[in-house]
Amino acid sequence: MSASTTTVYEVEGMTCGHCVSSVDTEVRGISSVTDVDVDLPTGRLTVTSNGPVDDARVRAAVEEAGYAVKVG
Template structure:
């Protein structure tokens, strides 16, 4: 698995991510943020997504979280790169398992 994280000072030009990286596995660029995608096991529904997103969103510097049970992917946008052990602890607290970066 590889970690793909990018930073940028420019906003997307159109669509959710400027039409460039959606669905490709590449990190989306957010205005002044860092995007990381994690793989989480055990999520099966919207409640699971909410539990994981809720715990991760409580981490300092996190500005948005999108969890997708169908793929097990959790996309996190933060002000600075997050410590993976803190993300792992948050996912564990929600009752799921962080596999690592997607």
Template sequence: MVVLEHSIDTPKRGRTVSTSSVTVTGMTCDHCVSSVTEEISALPGVTSVNVDLATGKVVIDSTTDLDPGAVADAVEEAGYSLAG
């Protein structure tokens, strides 16, 4: 089961932004970060993706709630997996 940490931020440009975070395992370099960022950014509604290579934490801003399964699939498509 995939669990996204989730919060609702203040409206930006008239839209409420949802912020979710996950931890990705197996990333070791900037190319890893780019791959994960690219795959998650392609999900509908995603407006930004910030990856901390040292901790594996990925913070995702979106205009809608994200489907945890879709996030897990995107991470797997990049060649990595979610912690937990």
């Protein structure tokens, strides 16, 4: 059984509750993800998953929602 992993990302471009909902829905669609917390004021996306999270899949999910993961 894999240990639970939590990873924090910074999302650019979110301005409202709909933005938060869109990112949340897309990231929850990743099979290994068990919990998602999107904080609008800070732009932080916290992803909890079973085992290591696939950064490329999270980035793709955020982009599908119409936003970008901040690099650096």
